[in-house]
Amino acid sequence: MAETTYLDAIRTAMIEEMSRDERVFLIGEDVGLYGGAFKTSAGIIEQFPDRVIDTPISEVAIVGAASGAALMGMRPIAEMQFIDFITVAYDMLVNFTATSRYRVGSPCPIVVRGPAGGGVHGGPFHSSNPEAMFMNRPGLKIVAPGTAYDAKGLLKAAVRDDNPVLYIEHKYLYRRIKEELPADDPGVDPIGRAGVKKRAVHGLGASWPRLTIKGDIDRAALIQKIRDDAHHPRKKLAIADIEIGGIQKPVDCTARRGVAPLMEIDVAIRAKHDRVLVNARCDPA
Numbered sequence: 001m002a003e004t005t006y007l008d009a010i011r012t013a014m015i016e017e018m019s020r021d022e023r024v025f026l027i028g029e030d031v032g033l034y035g036g037a038f039k040t041s042a043g044i045i046e047q048f049p050d051r052v053i054d055t056p057i058s059e060v061a062i063v064g065a066a067s068g069a070a071l072m073g074m075r076p077i078a079e080m081q082f083i084d085f086i087t088v089a090y091d092m093l094v095n096f097t098a099t100s101r102y103r104v105g106s107p108c109p110i111v112v113r114g115p116a117g118g119g120v121h122g123g124p125f126h127s128s129n130p131e132a133m134f135m136n137r138p139g140l141k142i143v144a145p146g147t148a149y150d151a152k153g154l155l156k157a158a159v160r161d162d163n164p165v166l167y168i169e170h171k172y173l174y175r176r177i178k179e180e181l182p183a184d185d186p187g188v189d190p191i192g193r194a195g196v197k198k199r200a201v202h203g204l205g206a207s208w209p210r211l212t213i214k215g216d217i218d219r220a221a222l223i224q225k226i227r228d229d230a231h232h233p234r235k236k237l238a239i240a241d242i243e244i245g246g247i248q249k250p251v252d253c254t255a256r257r258g259v260a261p262l263m264e265i266d267v268a269i270r271a272k273h274d275r276v277l278v279n280a281r282c283d284p285a
Helices: 006-020 059-071 083-097 100-104 130-134 148-160 259-271
Strands: 024-028 052-054 075-079 111-116 141-143 165-170 195-198 223-225
Touching: 006 024, 006 075, 006 148, 024 059, 059 075, 059 083, 075 148, 083 111, 083 130, 083 165, 111 148, 130 165, 141 148, 148 165
Parallel strands: 024 052, 024 075, 075 111, 111 165, 141 165
Antiparallel strands: 195 223
């Protein structure tokens, strides 16, 4: 069986969901004929010419149009060419899309996905991890896959979810991560469950997607990989509720205001222990 890259897993998930449900469509900058900035949507417009929409450079228009379509019964996948620029659509996402179901009772099943993270010489405007700024906003689910299997399964689950889902793709993993995907697996990975990657007797390590590459995860005695923000809408991280003496948290974000401090607070509360080993890491572009 041929190995599937992280990038191909994302494209395959979109194709399968668009084939399964005619309400699913893709919208974003250069997602059509160009196939996306990183080619995540290459060839999709040939298969679904009426359901791949190229837009102007306006993230708020992309999210706004997708949200309106979702409220009318469609299931849009809105791509941010670089996830950094999701900030332009922040108000639309947190004050309209995320609150629609609570406010009027109407599901808003939109997936907003895009490349995040450093390590590829993207510079200060194409290397951010913006998930922390959304974690305290009720109504949004956040997904951050670290393997090809997770990338496919979680995207399929995100498309089928009736809530808005922010799907973070680490661009460093696009062509570096690959694995064989089982042909008989339906491939839908439930949102709200962390993936245990390595077990041991002592300690807990919570790792963000890029840091699940071998060599990073081996530093922790146990890896409980955070794949999604499970405790919707309270915005807590999916960490095992166990007694521990120390915690390792290899994270690809800013050291002070990224996801690492949020993980530290949440893990400390759940562990019921006052000693936390901070192992946050800020990766330069």
